[in-house]
Amino acid sequence: MQPVATTFFFYFLSAVTVISGLLVITRRNAVHSALALILALIGQAGLYLMLYAPFVAGVQIILYAGGIMVLFLFVIMLVSIEQSLKEEQFSKLWVVGLVSALALGGLFVAVYLKGKGIFPERVMIPPETSNTQEIANYLYGNYMFAFEIASLLLLVAIIGAVVMAKKRI
Amino acid sequence: MLDYINSYLSDTVHVTPGEAGNFFWALVYIIAIFAGLSVAVIAMNWLERKILAHMQIRLGPMRVGPHGLLQPVADAIKLLLKEDILPSEADPLVFWLAPLIVVWTAFTVFIVVPFGPTHAVTDMNIGVLFMLGVSSLSVLGVVTAGWASNSHYPLIGALRSSAQMVSYEIAMGLAVVSAVLMSSLNAEGTGTLSRIGLVQAQEAQQTWFIFKFFPLGLIAFFVFAVAMVAETNRAPFDLPEAESELTAGFHTEYSGFRWSLFFLAEYSAMIAVSSIAVTLWLGGWLRPFPHALTGETWDLVFSLFPGITFMFLAAITFYSVARMPKHPYFRVQTIGLAGFGAVLALIGLALFAPPVRDRIQDVYWFVVKVAGFMYLYIWYRGTFPRYRFDQLMKVGWKVLLPIGLGVLILTAVSGIVF
Amino acid sequence: MPDATKFLSHLELGETDQTFLDSNELIINMGPQHPATHGVLRVILKLDGEKVLGTECVIGYLHRGVEKIAEHRTYTMFNPYVDRMDYVAAVSNGLGYCEAVEKLMNVEAPPRANYIRVILTELNRLASHMLWLGTHALDIGAITPLFYTFRDREEILKIFEKYCGARLTTHAFRIGGCLYETYDGFEQDVTRFLKFVAPKIDEYEELLTTNRIWVERTKKVGYITADDCKALGVTGPVLRASGVQWDLRKAQPYAAYKEFDFDIPTGTNGDTYDRYLVRMQEMRQSLRIIDQAVGKIPEGPIMAKVPKVIKPAVGEIYHSIEAPKGELGYFIVSDGSTQPYRVRVRPPSFVNLQALDQMVRGQLVADVVAVIGTLDIVLGEVDR
Numbered sequence: 001m002q003p004v005a006t007t008f009f010f011y012f013l014s015a016v017t018v019i020s021g022l023l024v025i026t027r028r029n030a031v032h033s034a035l036a037l038i039l040a041l042i043g044q045a046g047l048y049l050m051l052y053a054p055f056v057a058g059v060q061i062i063l064y065a066g067g068i069m070v071l072f073l074f075v076i077m078l079v080s081i082e083q084s085l086k087e088e089q090f091s092k093l094w095v096v097g098l099v100s101a102l103a104l105g106g107l108f109v110a111v112y113l114k115g116k117g118i119f120p121e122r123v124m125i126p127p128e129t130s131n132t133q134e135i136a137n138y139l140y141g142n143y144m145f146a147f148e149i150a151s152l153l154l155l156v157a158i159i160g161a162v163v164m165a166k167k168r169i
Numbered sequence: 170m171l172d173y174i175n176s177y178l179s180d181t182v183h184v185t186p187g188e189a190g191n192f193f194w195a196l197v198y199i200i201a202i203f204a205g206l207s208v209a210v211i212a213m214n215w216l217e218r219k220i221l222a223h224m225q226i227r228l229g230p231m232r233v234g235p236h237g238l239l240q241p242v243a244d245a246i247k248l249l250l251k252e253d254i255l256p257s258e259a260d261p262l263v264f265w266l267a268p269l270i271v272v273w274t275a276f277t278v279f280i281v282v283p284f285g286p287t288h289a290v291t292d293m294n295i296g297v298l299f300m301l302g303v304s305s306l307s308v309l310g311v312v313t314a315g316w317a318s319n320s321h322y323p324l325i326g327a328l329r330s331s332a333q334m335v336s337y338e339i340a341m342g343l344a345v346v347s348a349v350l351m352s353s354l355n356a357e358g359t360g361t362l363s364r365i366g367l368v369q370a371q372e373a374q375q376t377w378f379i380f381k382f383f384p385l386g387l388i389a390f391f392v393f394a395v396a397m398v399a400e401t402n403r404a405p406f407d408l409p410e411a412e413s414e415l416t417a418g419f420h421t422e423y424s425g426f427r428w429s430l431f432f433l434a435e436y437s438a439m440i441a442v443s444s445i446a447v448t449l450w451l452g453g454w455l456r457p458f459p460h461a462l463t464g465e466t467w468d469l470v471f472s473l474f475p476g477i478t479f480m481f482l483a484a485i486t487f488y489s490v491a492r493m494p495k496h497p498y499f500r501v502q503t504i505g506l507a508g509f510g511a512v513l514a515l516i517g518l519a520l521f522a523p524p525v526r527d528r529i530q531d532v533y534w535f536v537v538k539v540a541g542f543m544y545l546y547i548w549y550r551g552t553f554p555r556y557r558f559d560q561l562m563k564v565g566w567k568v569l570l571p572i573g574l575g576v577l578i579l580t581a582v583s584g585i586v587f
Numbered sequence: 588m589p590d591a592t593k594f595l596s597h598l599e600l601g602e603t604d605q606t607f608l609d610s611n612e613l614i615i616n617m618g619p620q621h622p623a624t625h626g627v628l629r630v631i632l633k634l635d636g637e638k639v640l641g642t643e644c645v646i647g648y649l650h651r652g653v654e655k656i657a658e659h660r661t662y663t664m665f666n667p668y669v670d671r672m673d674y675v676a677a678v679s680n681g682l683g684y685c686e687a688v689e690k691l692m693n694v695e696a697p698p699r700a701n702y703i704r705v706i707l708t709e710l711n712r713l714a715s716h717m718l719w720l721g722t723h724a725l726d727i728g729a730i731t732p733l734f735y736t737f738r739d740r741e742e743i744l745k746i747f748e749k750y751c752g753a754r755l756t757t758h759a760f761r762i763g764g765c766l767y768e769t770y771d772g773f774e775q776d777v778t779r780f781l782k783f784v785a786p787k788i789d790e791y792e793e794l795l796t797t798n799r800i801w802v803e804r805t806k807k808v809g810y811i812t813a814d815d816c817k818a819l820g821v822t823g824p825v826l827r828a829s830g831v832q833w834d835l836r837k838a839q840p841y842a843a844y845k846e847f848d849f850d851i852p853t854g855t856n857g858d859t860y861d862r863y864l865v866r867m868q869e870m871r872q873s874l875r876i877i878d879q880a881v882g883k884i885p886e887g888p889i890m891a892k893v894p895k896v897i898k899p900a901v902g903e904i905y906h907s908i909e910a911p912k913g914e915l916g917y918f919i920v921s922d923g924s925t926q927p928y929r930v931r932v933r934p935p936s937f938v939n940l941q942a943l944d945q946m947v948r949g950q951l952v953a954d955v956v957a958v959i960g961t962l963d964i965v966l967g968e969v970d971r
Contacts, residue, residue, distance in 0.1 A: 031263060031316060038309060055362075058298035062342075066305030067335055070312060074331045077316045077324065131294060132362055225734035321615040325637070325952065405728060405800055414956050416622060554800045555728025557953045558637055 010050060017043035030076045034069060041065045055132045185289045185365070198290045202279050210436040211241040217547050224551040235506035236489065251425035256318060259422065263317035268423070268430035271310030275434040278303050278441045283365045285454045285531030296364035297345055300445055301338070304400070307438060308334040311402075311409060311419050314431070318422035326418030329558055330402060330409035336565040337399040337406075343573030344393035347580040348449040351378050351386065354584050364445075368453030375460045379450040382583045389576045390450040392569050394545075397442040399565065401435065403546055405553035406561060443542035444535070451538050454531035472526045475533040479517030486510030612640060619648045623726045623956040626966030630943070630955065637951045642944045646937075649970040657930035662688050662762060662897040665927070670756035672934060673968040675718050677756045678711035678747075679910040685760045686841055687906035687917035691899045692762075694891050700764035701843035702884045706777060707750065707759055708842070709873040709880075713784070714743040715911035715963075716870050720791060723863070723960035727804050732794055739787045742780050749776065763893035769884070777881045781874055788870050795863070805860035809946040809958035812857060819945070820938045823913025825962060828865045829857030835909035842908075847879045859961040866963075898925050912936050912963050932971060936964040 016039060023036035041064045048057035139147050186194035215230070215237065222229025230237025255261060278300045280290040293299050308331055315327020352370035353360025361367060371377055379390045399406040410418030420431045447453055456471045487510045493503040520526055556564065613636075618629035627648035633640045653672055657665045669684045670677035682704055689696060696704070717740045721733035744754040751759045751767055759765065795801045811821070813829040826833055834851040836844040852868030854861030899921040907916030913935030922928040939962050946958045 029260070031260070031313070035263065035266070035309075035313065054293065054295040055298065058295040058302050061302035062298065062305055062338075066302055066308070067338070070308050070331050070335055073309070073312050073316070074328065077312070077327065133360075221730075225731050226738055227734060321613060325613075325615075325634075328636070407728075408953075414623065414953050551731050552794075553729065554724065554795075554798065554804055555953075556800055557804055557951060559951060560800075560803050 006050065009046070013043050013046040013050070016040075017047065031073065034072050034076055037072075038065050038069045041069065053131060055135050185283075185287055185292045195290055198288070199280070202282075202290065203276065206276070206279065206437055206440065207433075209440060210433055211245070213436050213439075213543060214241045214244065214432075216543075217550075220544070220547045221551050224548075235493070235502040235509070238506075238509065245429070248425055248429040253425045253427060254422070256320065256422050258319040260317040260319065263313050264422075265427075267310045267314035267317055268427045268434070269310075270313065271307050271434040272430045274303050274307040274310065275437040275441065279437070281364055282441070282444045283368060283448060283453060284535050286365060286369075288454075288532055289365065292363050292365045295362045297349065297362045297367070297445065297449070300364070300441065301342060301345065304438060304441060305334070305338055307434065310434070314423065315409075315419035318419075320422055322415045322417075322421045323419045326409040326415050326421070330419060332558075333399060333402075333406065333408060333561060333565070336562060337396045337569070340392055340565060340569035340573045341396040341400060343570070343577050344389045344396065345445070345449060347385070347389040347573070347577045348378050350577070350580050350584055351381050364448045364453075367448055368455065371452050372455055372459065377450060377452040377455075382580060382587075385576055385580050385583060386450060388572060389580070390446070392573045392576065393446055393449070395564075396569060397446060398546070398549060399561070401438045401442055401546075403435075403439065404550040405555050407555060408558055408561060439543065439546055440539060443539045443546075446542060447535060447538040453538075454535045456530065456534050472530055473521070475526060475529050476517045476520035478533075478537075479513050479520060483510045483514035483517055486513060617955065619645075624959060625722065625964055628940075628959065628964065628966055628969070630959070632952065632955065634952065637953075639947050639950055639952065639955060642947055642955070644940060644943060646940070646966070646969050649966045651971065653971040654930050654932060657927050659926065661925045662899070662927060665930070666760075666762065667756065667758045669932075670758055671967060672932065672971055673715075673910065673912065673915075673936065673965045674755055675965055676711050676715040676911045678707050678759050679715075679908065679915060681758060681760045682708050682842065683906065683908040683910065683915045683917050685762050686908065687904055687919055688762045688897065688899070689891075690906050691902065691904040691919055691921055692893070692897065694763050694893055696764045696842075696891055697888045698843065698885045699887045700760075700889045700891075702880050703765050703769060703889065704760060704842045705844060705847070706877055706880050706884075707747070707757075709877045710743050710746060710777070710780075711757075712873050712911045713870055714740045716866050716873075717743075719866065719911075719960075719963045720863075723957075723963075724795060724801075726956045726960040727801065729795065729798075729801065732791055735787070735791060735794075739784055742783060746773075746776055746780060749773075761890070762897060764888070764890035766890070768889055774881050774884070777877060781878055781881075785871075785874060788867065788874075792867060796867070802860060804953075804957060805863055805961075806858055807856075808859045808950065808954045809862075809961055810856065810858045811942055811946050815945060816857070816942070819941050821913070821942050823910070823935050823939065823963075824862055824865045824869060825913065825939055825942065827851065828854035828862040830855050835907060835914060839907075841906075843880070844876075847876045849876050859957055862961045896925055898923065907933065910935055912965070912968075913939055934968040934971065936962075936966075936968040937971075940964050940969055 020036040020039040020043065024033045024040065027033045027036060041060060045057040045060040045065070048054075048060060186198055218240070219229045219237070230240040233239045233243045255264060281293050281296040281299055283289040283292065311330045311334075312327045315323040315325075315330070318324070348367070349360050349362060351374075352367050354370075354374065361370065374381070377386075379386045398404075402409050408418075409415075410420065415421070420428055423431060452459075456474075458467075462471075486506060490503055490507045490510060493499050493506065520529060613634040615632050615634060616629065617632055618624040619627040624630065629645040629648065631643040631645065633642070651671070653668055656668055660668070666681065666684060669680040673680050686696075717736040721736035724730075724732040747757050747759070748754045749770055750773065751757050759767075811825070811829055813826070813831045815821075816826045816829050816831065822833070830853055832851050832853050835841070836849075837851055849872045850868075852865050852872065854865050901921055901923040903918065903920040905916055905918045907914045909915075914933065915935055916933035918929075918931040918933070919927050920929040943955075943958060943962060946962075947955045950958075
């Protein structure tokens with residue numbers, strides 16, 4: 001398939017992601033924040049699609065937007081809104097936040113100005129059709145050990161959560 | 170312009186308009202699917218009420234139009250004219266957004282549904298994954314609807330549905346993966362997530378995946394068939410909207426047009442998941458016995474089916490016309506019913522025409538298979554009591570998930586051994 | 588509307604100091620307008636998620652003051668009012684009242700009247716159980732049995748209609764016997780009905796008894812022990828399902844019941860499934876009784892010698908019968924006038940409803956609905 005209006009879609013999806021990302025931290029209502037976060041995640045999935053990574057995009061939607069965010073909402077729904085509206089919204093450590101934001105911004109600018117050499121000249125377009133297979137080959141081939149370690153880590157997290165949540169097992 | 174339109178028809182008929190990058194035909198397909206889906210939902214509304222009524226020794230709708238045929242239209246008008254109530258304590262934005270999310274997800278999945286080798290809006294490399302992902306987003310609509318109503322029954326309904334849909338997605342995913350594994354059993358050893366590719370794999374392997382590695386395919390299909398009922402919140406898993414417990418569950422506070430959006434979404438979601446089941450296990454658009462019964466005679470016989478179906482429906486309609494009471498009061502209804510029968514007969518006749526009947530084949534068999542699932546949905550509703558929440562979770566996690574995992578492993582092993 | 592929290596005194600609401608992440612208990616109002624509370628019962632539920640921590644029944648939405656009305660009506664005039672209490676088992680209500688007044692006056696209904704009474708009462712028990720089964724199954728989510736049971740209940744109502752002209756609030760009996768002689772073909776109608784309904788009961792059982800979901804939804808749900816039943820005064824199928832073989836038709840036979848041979852079905856576990864099985868068996872036993880009675884209705888008068896103006900001597904009487912839902916008792920105090928001084932009804936639904944809280948504590952919301960269904964309450968009788 002020929003890509004159509006690539007630039008437009010890139011800016012559109014980026015705008016969606018950034019704006020909804022801002023909404024996440026500025027909305028006072030936690031459910032609105034969560035919905036904005038879902039929108040941000042979907043925008044990201046769109047960006048993955050543009051990078052010829054449909055499998056990652058699909059997984060992003062299934063896992064993050066569909067699964068994890070539902071659990072987020074599940075918890076947030078039970079929070080009393082009246083109480084949460086009275087809570088302090090922003091952390092008092094705004095000086096630290098400002099400094100780290102400026103540092104990160106400076107890094108971006110520095111990389112953009114100086115580091116042109118580290119980006120490849122020509123963008124490689126991986127074949128779209130075998131995307132899933134490629135990922136499978138990497139995950140279960142080259143990076144098998146890392147993959148298994150990650151899954152073990154998740155298992156530990158699950159067991160930890162069960163132990164913490166259940167008084168009696 | 171005309172060249173642009175014709176370019177798709179002449180050159181690249183073997184791909185979907187989305188793949189060919191042809192906007193015009195993609196738009197035509199989208200509109201056709203949207204219209205067809207709306208008609209299907211309206212028909213399902215009538216059929217469900219009729220079939221359920223006949224299972225329950227009732228007649229069902231009989232007043233609006235002959236045999237209640239205009240009942241869905243009357244319902245639609247009623248729903249559109251009803252007051253749109255916004256509960257005073259509700260969150261207006263989210264309350265407004267929730268039905269939109271549900272409808273959006275329910276309709277978006279249809280862009281990858283293959284009604285035939287080229288009859289789909291587009292074919293994605295991650296078709297099945299896309300479909301599962303987008304339909305899993307519909308739970309967001311349900312959850313936000315329950316929360317935004319700011320009422321206790323909807324909240325409980327929302328909690329139930331979020332837990333239910335998240336857990337059944339896992340069993341569903343495992344069943345799907347085992348079918349995808351089966352698709353990789355060809356010479357090149359490359360499986361696919363594309364829905365067209367999955368059907369083509371079944372064609373190439375000369376068997377529906379439901380019969381592959383008997384009984385493994387059947388069990389995977391069974392797991393999916395149970396999970397998909399839970400996923401669409403239908404009986405016996407209709408806990409989020411359990412009428413006798415939660416009055417109407419998550420959409421208790423919704424009325425009028427917004428409620429009808431939930432209704433629309435529920436039925437199109439049913440059709441969507443049934444279409445996944447059909448593509449993965451029941452050979453999608455393939456006609457029965459495409460390899461055993463070959464040759465021109467058989468091709469002709471099977472291509473006559475669409476026309477015969479419509480002629481049969483027309484015959485039933487005409488029989489009902491003959492049975493209508495002869496009283497003048499029923500004259501308009503009788504004429505209407507006869508007109509309906511005539512339309513069916515005309516469609517049937519049109520389907521007998523050779524150019525039409527060859528092109529409509531794929532769509533016909535696909536729709537017939539999906540319709541079978543729709544009938545099953547209604548049948549379940551007429552037969553089963555409702556599960557309780559903890560039992561539902563038990564079935565999902567302790568029965569379907571282990572079975573799904575086992576089938577997945579066994580499929581992988583059989584794939585290597587055979 | 589009364590304030591909900593007023594009723595929640597014993598639910599130990601406790602402090603509700605809310606913090607940001609406090610998921611405190613949910614208090615929801617089930618009814619009086621709710622699809623599954625069988626009328627206008629209002630249950631206030633205290634929930635922890637889906638788990639029921641406690642319940643509080645609020646009744647009285649259908650209170651019509653039936654007992655007070657009795658004090659301003661003659662004995663005969665009050666007779667139709669009792670039909671309006673348990674309106675799905677109107678014949679049983681009438682039988683209890685008529686027998687109580689007869690006992691107060693020392694009158695005995697003639698044998699023929701007693702046979703007619705037994706047949707109609709048992710038919711009514713069938714009708715009541717059919718309605719219970721349909722609505723109970725509907726509450727649990729099986730929508731189809733409702734229509735089957737209503738189809739068959741219709742046949743019973745047709746017999747009632749042919750006998751006394753009314754289908755629901757029949758007013759079939761009078762003090763001292765029956766007003767109406769059986770119509771021509773009554774016996775044939777009843778026999779035909781018996782033949783018709785026996786396979787239908789099997790049909791209901793086929794739909795539900797071995798249905799996996801039905802069994803899971805009803806087994807170990809709403810459990811109550813025999814001792815608790817006795818302590819709460821619970822009677823009828825609920826008591827028998829807990830293993831107590833107590834049926835007033837056998838324990839203190841009234842009408843013509845001692846002439847018939849029938850069993851008292853009992854359960855062992857005292858859960859919803861056992862109550863379901865007990866009631867299904869009771870329907871079969873009712874068929875047995877009717878089958879025995881219809882063949883040998885004795886000839887003779889249908890009305891005892893009762894004065895035109897009923898004026899019992901000063902005194903009081905308690906008479907109870909086995910209504911479909913349990914022990915239905917009438918306590919009548921007479922001051923020697925034509926109107927009762929006081930009538931007190933012991934309605935089985937009201938007493939059985941007490942068990943609700945105990946049966947649903949610690950179970951899930953869905954079980955509340957199942958338990959309300961299995962208690963087989965009629966709000967007309969609870970509120971009176």
